[in-house]
Amino acid sequence: MFAIDYYQQAESVAQAVALLAAEPGARLVAGGTDVLIRLREGRGDYARLVDINGLEELRGIGLADDGTLRIGALSTFRQVMASDDVRRLVPVVAEAVGTAGGPQLRNVATVGGNICNGAVSADSVGALLVHDAQLEIQGPEGRRRTPLQGFHTGPGRVALARDEVLVALHIRPRDYRGFGAAYYKYAMREAMDIATIGCTAAVRLEGEAIGELRLVFTVAAPTPVRCAHAEAAAAGRPLTAETLDAVAAAVAADVQPRTSWRARQDFRLHIIRTLAARVTRRAAERAGGKF
Amino acid sequence: MRKTVSCTINGRAYTLSVDVRQSLLDMLRELGLTSVKEGCGVGECGACTVLVNGRAIDSCIYLAVWAHGKTIRTAEGEAADGRMSAVQQAYVDAGAVQCGFCTPGLIMTSTAFVERHRGRKVSRQEIRRAHAGNLCRCTGYETIIRAVEKCLGRQAEMPSDDGD
Numbered sequence: 001m002f003a004i005d006y007y008q009q010a011e012s013v014a015q016a017v018a019l020l021a022a023e024p025g026a027r028l029v030a031g032g033t034d035v036l037i038r039l040r041e042g043r044g045d046y047a048r049l050v051d052i053n054g055l056e057e058l059r060g061i062g063l064a065d066d067g068t069l070r071i072g073a074l075s076t077f078r079q080v081m082a083s084d085d086v087r088r089l090v091p092v093v094a095e096a097v098g099t100a101g102g103p104q105l106r107n108v109a110t111v112g113g114n115i116c117n118g119a120v121s122a123d124s125v126g127a128l129l130v131h132d133a134q135l136e137i138q139g140p141e142g143r144r145r146t147p148l149q150g151f152h153t154g155p156g157r158v159a160l161a162r163d164e165v166l167v168a169l170h171i172r173p174r175d176y177r178g179f180g181a182a183y184y185k186y187a188m189r190e191a192m193d194i195a196t197i198g199c200t201a202a203v204r205l206e207g208e209a210i211g212e213l214r215l216v217f218t219v220a221a222p223t224p225v226r227c228a229h230a231e232a233a234a235a236g237r238p239l240t241a242e243t244l245d246a247v248a249a250a251v252a253a254d255v256q257p258r259t260s261w262r263a264r265q266d267f268r269l270h271i272i273r274t275l276a277a278r279v280t281r282r283a284a285e286r287a288g289g290k291f
Numbered sequence: 292m293r294k295t296v297s298c299t300i301n302g303r304a305y306t307l308s309v310d311v312r313q314s315l316l317d318m319l320r321e322l323g324l325t326s327v328k329e330g331c332g333v334g335e336c337g338a339c340t341v342l343v344n345g346r347a348i349d350s351c352i353y354l355a356v357w358a359h360g361k362t363i364r365t366a367e368g369e370a371a372d373g374r375m376s377a378v379q380q381a382y383v384d385a386g387a388v389q390c391g392f393c394t395p396g397l398i399m400t401s402t403a404f405v406e407r408h409r410g411r412k413v414s415r416q417e418i419r420r421a422h423a424g425n426l427c428r429c430t431g432y433e434t435i436i437r438a439v440e441k442c443l444g445r446q447a448e449m450p451s452d453d454g455d
Contacts, residue, residue, distance in 0.1 A: 001312040007311040036353075054359075103347055104334065105334055105349070107348050191424070
Protein backbone atom coordinates (compact mmCIF):
# COMPACT_ATOMS: atom_id res chain seq x y z
CA MET A 1 0.00 0.00 0.00
CA PHE A 2 1.18 3.47 -0.80
CA ALA A 3 1.05 5.85 2.18
CA ILE A 4 -1.53 8.15 0.59
CA ASP A 5 -3.37 10.32 3.16
CA TYR A 6 -5.55 12.30 0.77
CA TYR A 7 -6.73 11.27 -2.66
CA GLN A 8 -9.12 12.86 -5.11
CA GLN A 9 -9.65 12.02 -8.75
CA ALA A 10 -10.11 15.19 -10.77
CA GLU A 11 -12.72 15.02 -13.50
CA SER A 12 -11.49 18.13 -15.28
CA VAL A 13 -8.49 20.45 -15.25
CA ALA A 14 -10.64 23.13 -13.61
CA GLN A 15 -11.55 20.70 -10.85
CA ALA A 16 -7.91 19.70 -10.40
CA VAL A 17 -7.02 23.37 -9.93
CA ALA A 18 -9.83 23.79 -7.39
CA LEU A 19 -8.80 20.66 -5.49
CA LEU A 20 -5.18 21.79 -5.35
CA ALA A 21 -6.24 25.23 -4.13
CA ALA A 22 -8.50 23.76 -1.44
CA GLU A 23 -6.08 21.17 -0.08
CA PRO A 24 -2.76 22.53 1.19
CA GLY A 25 0.09 20.14 0.57
CA ALA A 26 -1.72 18.32 -2.22
CA ARG A 27 0.13 17.70 -5.45
CA LEU A 28 -0.65 16.16 -8.80
CA VAL A 29 -0.10 12.59 -9.84
CA ALA A 30 -0.18 11.98 -13.60
CA GLY A 31 1.60 8.84 -14.85
CA GLY A 32 2.81 8.09 -11.34
CA THR A 33 6.23 6.81 -12.38
CA ASP A 34 7.96 9.36 -10.18
CA VAL A 35 5.32 10.13 -7.55
CA LEU A 36 4.61 6.49 -6.63
CA ILE A 37 8.33 5.77 -6.34
CA ARG A 38 8.76 8.79 -4.03
CA LEU A 39 5.87 7.48 -1.94
CA ARG A 40 7.47 4.07 -1.73
CA GLU A 41 10.65 5.78 -0.56
CA GLY A 42 8.58 7.11 2.34
CA ARG A 43 8.37 10.72 1.19
CA GLY A 44 5.54 12.26 3.19
CA ASP A 45 5.43 15.32 0.93
CA TYR A 46 3.81 13.13 -1.74
CA ALA A 47 1.08 11.74 0.53
CA ARG A 48 -1.68 14.11 -0.60
CA LEU A 49 -2.62 13.53 -4.22
CA VAL A 50 -4.91 15.00 -6.82
CA ASP A 51 -5.08 12.42 -9.58
CA ILE A 52 -5.24 13.72 -13.16
CA ASN A 53 -4.30 10.37 -14.75
CA GLY A 54 -7.69 9.93 -16.41
CA LEU A 55 -8.12 13.41 -17.92
CA GLU A 56 -8.52 12.89 -21.66
CA GLU A 57 -8.56 16.66 -22.20
CA LEU A 58 -4.85 16.67 -21.36
CA ARG A 59 -3.96 14.05 -23.97
CA GLY A 60 -3.56 14.37 -27.68
CA ILE A 61 -0.95 15.74 -30.04
CA GLY A 62 -1.90 17.93 -32.98
CA LEU A 63 -1.17 20.88 -35.22
CA ALA A 64 -2.82 24.29 -35.02
CA ASP A 65 -3.69 26.19 -38.21
CA ASP A 66 -0.52 28.28 -37.97
CA GLY A 67 1.61 25.12 -37.81
CA THR A 68 2.19 25.25 -34.05
CA LEU A 69 2.58 21.75 -32.62
CA ARG A 70 0.59 21.14 -29.45
CA ILE A 71 1.52 18.26 -27.17
CA GLY A 72 -0.99 17.57 -24.40
CA ALA A 73 0.78 17.42 -21.04
CA LEU A 74 -0.56 13.95 -20.27
CA SER A 75 0.76 12.47 -23.52
CA THR A 76 2.86 9.45 -22.66
CA PHE A 77 6.40 9.07 -23.93
CA ARG A 78 5.15 6.27 -26.14
CA GLN A 79 2.45 8.49 -27.63
CA VAL A 80 5.04 11.18 -28.32
CA MET A 81 7.34 8.63 -29.98
CA ALA A 82 4.47 7.32 -32.11
CA SER A 83 3.13 10.74 -33.19
CA ASP A 84 3.56 11.39 -36.90
CA ASP A 85 3.58 15.15 -36.27
CA VAL A 86 6.34 14.84 -33.67
CA ARG A 87 8.43 12.52 -35.85
CA ARG A 88 8.06 14.77 -38.89
CA LEU A 89 8.47 18.22 -37.31
CA VAL A 90 10.48 17.75 -34.11
CA PRO A 91 11.98 14.25 -34.35
CA VAL A 92 14.51 15.00 -31.63
CA VAL A 93 11.65 15.09 -29.11
CA ALA A 94 10.74 11.50 -30.02
CA GLU A 95 14.41 10.53 -30.03
CA ALA A 96 14.89 12.00 -26.55
CA VAL A 97 11.88 10.47 -24.81
CA GLY A 98 12.79 7.14 -26.41
CA THR A 99 15.89 7.04 -24.20
CA ALA A 100 13.92 7.27 -20.95
CA GLY A 101 13.68 4.16 -18.77
CA GLY A 102 12.28 1.14 -20.57
CA PRO A 103 9.16 0.30 -22.56
CA GLN A 104 6.92 -0.14 -19.51
CA LEU A 105 7.85 3.29 -18.19
CA ARG A 106 7.39 4.95 -21.58
CA ASN A 107 3.89 3.46 -21.84
CA VAL A 108 2.87 5.34 -18.69
CA ALA A 109 5.20 8.28 -17.98
CA THR A 110 4.00 11.66 -19.24
CA VAL A 111 5.81 14.57 -20.86
CA GLY A 112 4.11 17.01 -18.49
CA GLY A 113 5.31 15.06 -15.49
CA ASN A 114 8.83 14.94 -16.86
CA ILE A 115 8.82 18.75 -17.06
CA CYS A 116 6.95 19.58 -13.86
CA ASN A 117 8.95 17.31 -11.56
CA GLY A 118 11.90 19.57 -12.31
CA ALA A 119 14.42 16.73 -12.66
CA VAL A 120 17.74 18.05 -13.97
CA SER A 121 18.13 14.77 -15.86
CA ALA A 122 14.72 14.82 -17.58
CA ASP A 123 15.19 13.28 -21.03
CA SER A 124 12.47 15.34 -22.72
CA VAL A 125 13.58 18.75 -21.53
CA GLY A 126 16.59 19.40 -23.77
CA ALA A 127 14.66 18.62 -26.94
CA LEU A 128 11.80 20.84 -25.84
CA LEU A 129 14.20 23.66 -24.92
CA VAL A 130 16.06 23.70 -28.25
CA HIS A 131 12.65 24.07 -29.88
CA ASP A 132 11.79 26.84 -27.40
CA ALA A 133 8.60 25.10 -26.21
CA GLN A 134 5.91 27.30 -24.68
CA LEU A 135 3.93 26.05 -21.71
CA GLU A 136 0.18 26.40 -21.43
CA ILE A 137 -0.70 26.46 -17.74
CA GLN A 138 -4.09 26.62 -16.05
CA GLY A 139 -4.59 28.15 -12.62
CA PRO A 140 -7.40 29.71 -10.62
CA GLU A 141 -7.23 32.88 -12.76
CA GLY A 142 -7.40 31.04 -16.07
CA ARG A 143 -4.73 30.04 -18.56
CA ARG A 144 -1.31 31.56 -19.10
CA ARG A 145 1.57 30.94 -21.48
CA THR A 146 5.17 30.94 -20.41
CA PRO A 147 8.38 29.75 -22.05
CA LEU A 148 9.89 26.47 -20.87
CA GLN A 149 13.15 28.42 -20.90
CA GLY A 150 13.46 29.68 -17.32
CA PHE A 151 10.71 27.41 -15.96
CA HIS A 152 13.22 25.32 -14.02
CA THR A 153 14.28 27.22 -10.90
CA GLY A 154 16.47 24.61 -9.20
CA PRO A 155 16.90 20.87 -8.76
CA GLY A 156 13.38 19.43 -8.59
CA ARG A 157 11.83 22.90 -8.67
CA VAL A 158 9.82 24.69 -11.37
CA ALA A 159 7.91 27.97 -11.58
CA LEU A 160 4.50 26.36 -11.22
CA ALA A 161 2.22 27.58 -8.45
CA ARG A 162 0.88 24.80 -6.26
CA ASP A 163 -2.64 25.27 -7.64
CA GLU A 164 -1.59 25.29 -11.30
CA VAL A 165 -1.71 22.49 -13.87
CA LEU A 166 0.44 22.21 -16.99
CA VAL A 167 -2.04 21.67 -19.82
CA ALA A 168 0.09 21.48 -22.95
CA LEU A 169 3.38 22.31 -24.63
CA HIS A 170 3.47 24.33 -27.84
CA ILE A 171 6.25 24.42 -30.42
CA ARG A 172 5.97 27.21 -32.97
CA PRO A 173 6.94 26.81 -36.64
CA ARG A 174 9.78 29.33 -36.32
CA ASP A 175 11.29 27.07 -33.67
CA TYR A 176 11.30 23.89 -35.75
CA ARG A 177 11.38 24.91 -39.44
CA GLY A 178 14.81 24.48 -40.97
CA PHE A 179 16.38 22.96 -37.85
CA GLY A 180 18.21 19.69 -37.62
CA ALA A 181 18.52 18.42 -34.08
CA ALA A 182 20.03 15.60 -32.04
CA TYR A 183 20.10 14.29 -28.47
CA TYR A 184 22.86 12.32 -26.82
CA LYS A 185 22.29 10.74 -23.44
CA TYR A 186 25.53 9.85 -21.73
CA ALA A 187 24.71 7.11 -19.22
CA MET A 188 26.23 3.90 -17.92
CA ARG A 189 23.63 1.70 -19.61
CA GLU A 190 21.74 1.91 -22.87
CA ALA A 191 18.36 1.58 -21.12
CA MET A 192 16.88 1.85 -17.64
CA ASP A 193 19.32 4.56 -16.65
CA ILE A 194 19.45 8.21 -15.73
CA ALA A 195 21.63 10.54 -17.76
CA THR A 196 25.05 11.40 -16.37
CA ILE A 197 25.04 14.19 -18.94
CA GLY A 198 22.40 14.95 -21.57
CA CYS A 199 23.19 17.09 -24.61
CA THR A 200 20.70 18.40 -27.15
CA ALA A 201 21.60 20.56 -30.13
CA ALA A 202 19.54 22.14 -32.87
CA VAL A 203 21.18 23.78 -35.88
CA ARG A 204 19.74 25.94 -38.64
CA LEU A 205 22.05 26.43 -41.58
CA GLU A 206 22.58 29.59 -43.59
CA GLY A 207 24.27 28.62 -46.80
CA GLU A 208 27.47 26.78 -45.89
CA ALA A 209 27.52 28.14 -42.34
CA ILE A 210 25.74 27.66 -39.06
CA GLY A 211 23.00 30.29 -38.97
CA GLU A 212 21.88 29.40 -35.48
CA LEU A 213 22.92 26.86 -32.88
CA ARG A 214 20.74 26.06 -29.89
CA LEU A 215 22.57 23.93 -27.34
CA VAL A 216 21.16 22.57 -24.09
CA PHE A 217 22.80 20.48 -21.41
CA THR A 218 21.07 18.55 -18.65
CA VAL A 219 22.71 17.33 -15.43
CA ALA A 220 25.35 19.98 -16.09
CA ALA A 221 24.00 22.63 -13.69
CA PRO A 222 21.23 22.91 -11.07
CA THR A 223 18.75 23.34 -13.92
CA PRO A 224 18.79 22.40 -17.62
CA VAL A 225 20.85 25.12 -19.34
CA ARG A 226 20.84 26.84 -22.74
CA CYS A 227 24.46 27.48 -23.60
CA ALA A 228 24.70 31.11 -24.71
CA HIS A 229 28.50 31.20 -25.00
CA ALA A 230 28.71 28.02 -27.04
CA GLU A 231 25.84 29.15 -29.25
CA ALA A 232 27.55 32.49 -29.92
CA ALA A 233 30.77 30.67 -30.79
CA ALA A 234 28.96 28.84 -33.58
CA ALA A 235 26.78 31.59 -35.06
CA GLY A 236 27.79 32.47 -38.59
CA ARG A 237 30.74 30.06 -38.52
CA PRO A 238 31.48 27.50 -41.26
CA LEU A 239 30.94 23.75 -40.87
CA THR A 240 34.48 22.92 -39.85
CA ALA A 241 36.37 21.18 -37.08
CA GLU A 242 37.57 24.60 -35.91
CA THR A 243 33.99 25.72 -35.34
CA LEU A 244 33.27 22.59 -33.32
CA ASP A 245 36.43 23.18 -31.29
CA ALA A 246 35.27 26.72 -30.59
CA VAL A 247 31.89 25.43 -29.39
CA ALA A 248 33.59 22.87 -27.14
CA ALA A 249 35.90 25.55 -25.72
CA ALA A 250 33.13 28.06 -25.09
CA VAL A 251 30.69 25.71 -23.42
CA ALA A 252 32.58 25.58 -20.12
CA ALA A 253 31.32 29.10 -19.40
CA ASP A 254 27.71 27.90 -19.69
CA VAL A 255 27.69 24.94 -17.30
CA GLN A 256 28.34 24.21 -13.63
CA PRO A 257 28.79 20.45 -13.40
CA ARG A 258 29.12 18.92 -9.96
CA THR A 259 30.64 15.83 -8.47
CA SER A 260 28.21 13.06 -7.63
CA TRP A 261 28.46 9.31 -7.35
CA ARG A 262 27.67 9.07 -11.05
CA ALA A 263 30.63 11.14 -12.18
CA ARG A 264 33.21 13.60 -10.91
CA GLN A 265 33.05 17.24 -11.89
CA ASP A 266 36.12 17.17 -14.13
CA PHE A 267 34.91 14.04 -15.92
CA ARG A 268 31.50 15.64 -16.43
CA LEU A 269 33.16 18.69 -17.96
CA HIS A 270 35.14 16.42 -20.27
CA ILE A 271 31.90 14.76 -21.40
CA ILE A 272 30.26 18.16 -21.84
CA ARG A 273 33.03 19.48 -24.11
CA THR A 274 33.09 16.28 -26.14
CA LEU A 275 29.33 16.15 -26.57
CA ALA A 276 29.01 19.86 -27.36
CA ALA A 277 31.09 19.29 -30.50
CA ARG A 278 29.71 15.85 -31.36
CA VAL A 279 26.03 16.66 -30.98
CA THR A 280 26.35 20.04 -32.68
CA ARG A 281 27.91 18.25 -35.63
CA ARG A 282 25.17 15.62 -35.72
CA ALA A 283 22.47 18.31 -35.58
CA ALA A 284 24.14 20.24 -38.40
CA GLU A 285 24.38 17.09 -40.49
CA ARG A 286 20.71 16.40 -39.90
CA ALA A 287 20.00 19.93 -41.11
CA GLY A 288 21.73 18.90 -44.33
CA GLY A 289 25.21 20.23 -43.60
CA LYS A 290 28.50 18.56 -44.52
CA PHE A 291 31.75 18.90 -42.58
CA MET B 292 -10.92 5.39 0.98
CA ARG B 293 -12.23 2.86 -1.50
CA LYS B 294 -13.36 3.17 -5.09
CA THR B 295 -15.28 0.84 -7.33
CA VAL B 296 -13.23 -0.39 -10.24
CA SER B 297 -14.81 -2.16 -13.20
CA CYS B 298 -12.35 -3.83 -15.49
CA THR B 299 -11.70 -6.94 -17.54
CA ILE B 300 -8.98 -9.25 -16.30
CA ASN B 301 -7.90 -12.16 -18.46
CA GLY B 302 -11.16 -12.00 -20.38
CA ARG B 303 -13.43 -11.91 -17.34
CA ALA B 304 -15.38 -8.84 -16.19
CA TYR B 305 -14.80 -7.74 -12.59
CA THR B 306 -16.32 -5.06 -10.38
CA LEU B 307 -14.06 -4.58 -7.40
CA SER B 308 -13.91 -2.35 -4.36
CA VAL B 309 -10.35 -1.10 -4.33
CA ASP B 310 -8.41 0.84 -1.72
CA VAL B 311 -7.09 3.96 -3.47
CA ARG B 312 -3.67 3.31 -1.89
CA GLN B 313 -3.32 -0.05 -3.63
CA SER B 314 -1.08 -0.71 -6.58
CA LEU B 315 -2.40 -2.74 -9.48
CA LEU B 316 0.15 -5.35 -8.43
CA ASP B 317 -1.50 -5.64 -4.98
CA MET B 318 -4.96 -5.83 -6.51
CA LEU B 319 -4.07 -8.58 -8.95
CA ARG B 320 -2.25 -10.67 -6.36
CA GLU B 321 -5.21 -10.39 -3.99
CA LEU B 322 -7.31 -11.89 -6.78
CA GLY B 323 -4.94 -14.84 -6.75
CA LEU B 324 -3.04 -13.81 -9.86
CA THR B 325 0.32 -14.51 -8.27
CA SER B 326 2.19 -14.73 -11.56
CA VAL B 327 2.48 -10.96 -11.06
CA LYS B 328 5.66 -10.67 -9.01
CA GLU B 329 6.95 -7.84 -6.90
CA GLY B 330 10.66 -7.60 -7.60
CA CYS B 331 12.10 -4.13 -7.09
CA GLY B 332 8.83 -2.29 -6.46
CA VAL B 333 10.12 0.82 -8.26
CA GLY B 334 9.64 0.08 -11.95
CA GLU B 335 13.16 -1.14 -12.66
CA CYS B 336 12.95 -4.92 -12.97
CA GLY B 337 9.72 -5.62 -14.85
CA ALA B 338 8.78 -8.73 -12.82
CA CYS B 339 5.34 -7.15 -12.24
CA THR B 340 4.70 -6.49 -15.94
CA VAL B 341 1.09 -6.89 -17.05
CA LEU B 342 -0.72 -5.63 -20.14
CA VAL B 343 -3.15 -2.75 -19.78
CA ASN B 344 -5.13 -2.25 -22.97
CA GLY B 345 -2.47 -4.26 -24.76
CA ARG B 346 0.51 -2.26 -23.48
CA ALA B 347 3.11 -3.56 -21.05
CA ILE B 348 3.26 -1.60 -17.79
CA ASP B 349 4.91 -2.08 -14.41
CA SER B 350 1.97 -2.85 -12.12
CA CYS B 351 4.01 -1.97 -9.00
CA ILE B 352 3.97 1.74 -9.88
CA TYR B 353 0.45 1.85 -11.29
CA LEU B 354 -2.51 2.64 -9.05
CA ALA B 355 -5.19 -0.04 -8.94
CA VAL B 356 -7.89 2.61 -9.47
CA TRP B 357 -6.42 3.34 -12.91
CA ALA B 358 -7.57 -0.11 -14.01
CA HIS B 359 -11.13 1.21 -14.18
CA GLY B 360 -12.56 0.68 -17.66
CA LYS B 361 -9.44 -1.10 -18.85
CA THR B 362 -8.52 -4.57 -20.06
CA ILE B 363 -5.79 -6.28 -18.05
CA ARG B 364 -3.87 -9.37 -19.04
CA THR B 365 -1.55 -11.45 -16.85
CA ALA B 366 0.34 -14.66 -17.57
CA GLU B 367 -2.51 -16.69 -16.03
CA GLY B 368 -4.81 -15.69 -18.87
CA GLU B 369 -2.43 -16.62 -21.66
CA ALA B 370 -2.87 -20.38 -21.43
CA ALA B 371 -6.18 -21.67 -22.78
CA ASP B 372 -7.73 -25.11 -22.41
CA GLY B 373 -4.63 -26.37 -20.68
CA ARG B 374 -2.39 -25.27 -23.51
CA MET B 375 0.28 -22.64 -23.26
CA SER B 376 0.26 -19.60 -25.52
CA ALA B 377 2.69 -19.52 -28.43
CA VAL B 378 4.97 -17.19 -26.46
CA GLN B 379 4.89 -19.39 -23.37
CA GLN B 380 5.61 -22.50 -25.43
CA ALA B 381 8.46 -20.72 -27.21
CA TYR B 382 10.04 -19.85 -23.84
CA VAL B 383 9.87 -23.51 -22.84
CA ASP B 384 11.24 -24.70 -26.16
CA ALA B 385 14.10 -22.18 -26.12
CA GLY B 386 15.06 -22.98 -22.53
CA ALA B 387 14.34 -19.35 -21.63
CA VAL B 388 13.15 -20.16 -18.11
CA GLN B 389 15.55 -20.79 -15.27
CA CYS B 390 14.59 -19.67 -11.76
CA GLY B 391 11.35 -18.37 -13.25
CA PHE B 392 10.78 -15.27 -11.12
CA CYS B 393 11.09 -12.87 -14.06
CA THR B 394 9.30 -15.18 -16.48
CA PRO B 395 5.65 -14.09 -16.13
CA GLY B 396 6.63 -10.44 -16.62
CA LEU B 397 8.84 -11.26 -19.55
CA ILE B 398 6.11 -13.39 -21.10
CA MET B 399 3.77 -10.39 -21.02
CA THR B 400 6.38 -8.04 -22.52
CA SER B 401 7.10 -10.59 -25.26
CA THR B 402 3.38 -11.14 -25.84
CA ALA B 403 2.76 -7.42 -26.42
CA PHE B 404 5.83 -7.23 -28.66
CA VAL B 405 4.95 -10.29 -30.73
CA GLU B 406 1.34 -9.18 -31.20
CA ARG B 407 2.52 -5.77 -32.38
CA HIS B 408 5.26 -7.01 -34.70
CA ARG B 409 3.70 -10.06 -36.26
CA GLY B 410 4.62 -10.31 -39.92
CA ARG B 411 7.19 -7.52 -39.67
CA LYS B 412 10.91 -7.82 -39.97
CA VAL B 413 12.43 -7.30 -36.56
CA SER B 414 16.10 -7.09 -35.63
CA ARG B 415 17.63 -8.61 -32.52
CA GLN B 416 18.43 -5.08 -31.42
CA GLU B 417 14.72 -4.19 -31.56
CA ILE B 418 13.87 -7.27 -29.51
CA ARG B 419 16.52 -6.35 -26.96
CA ARG B 420 15.34 -2.76 -26.71
CA ALA B 421 11.72 -3.85 -26.34
CA HIS B 422 12.71 -6.14 -23.45
CA ALA B 423 15.04 -3.65 -21.75
CA GLY B 424 12.54 -3.11 -18.95
CA ASN B 425 12.65 -6.74 -17.80
CA LEU B 426 15.65 -7.94 -15.85
CA CYS B 427 16.65 -11.61 -15.80
CA ARG B 428 19.61 -12.65 -13.67
CA CYS B 429 19.72 -16.27 -14.87
CA THR B 430 19.49 -16.65 -18.61
CA GLY B 431 21.73 -13.93 -19.98
CA TYR B 432 18.76 -13.10 -22.26
CA GLU B 433 20.00 -15.03 -25.29
CA THR B 434 17.41 -17.78 -24.96
CA ILE B 435 14.69 -15.19 -24.37
CA ILE B 436 15.58 -13.43 -27.60
CA ARG B 437 15.52 -16.78 -29.40
CA ALA B 438 12.08 -17.47 -28.00
CA VAL B 439 10.78 -14.13 -29.32
CA GLU B 440 12.41 -14.73 -32.69
CA LYS B 441 10.78 -18.13 -32.87
CA CYS B 442 7.36 -16.62 -32.17
CA LEU B 443 7.87 -14.18 -34.99
CA GLY B 444 8.67 -17.13 -37.22
CA ARG B 445 12.01 -15.92 -38.43
CA GLN B 446 14.48 -17.68 -36.24
CA ALA B 447 16.25 -19.48 -39.07
CA GLU B 448 16.84 -16.53 -41.37
CA MET B 449 17.61 -14.03 -38.63
CA PRO B 450 21.28 -13.16 -38.66
CA SER B 451 22.84 -11.76 -35.52
CA ASP B 452 23.36 -8.03 -35.95
CA ASP B 453 24.96 -7.19 -32.66
CA GLY B 454 27.83 -9.57 -32.37
CA ASP B 455 26.28 -12.39 -30.40
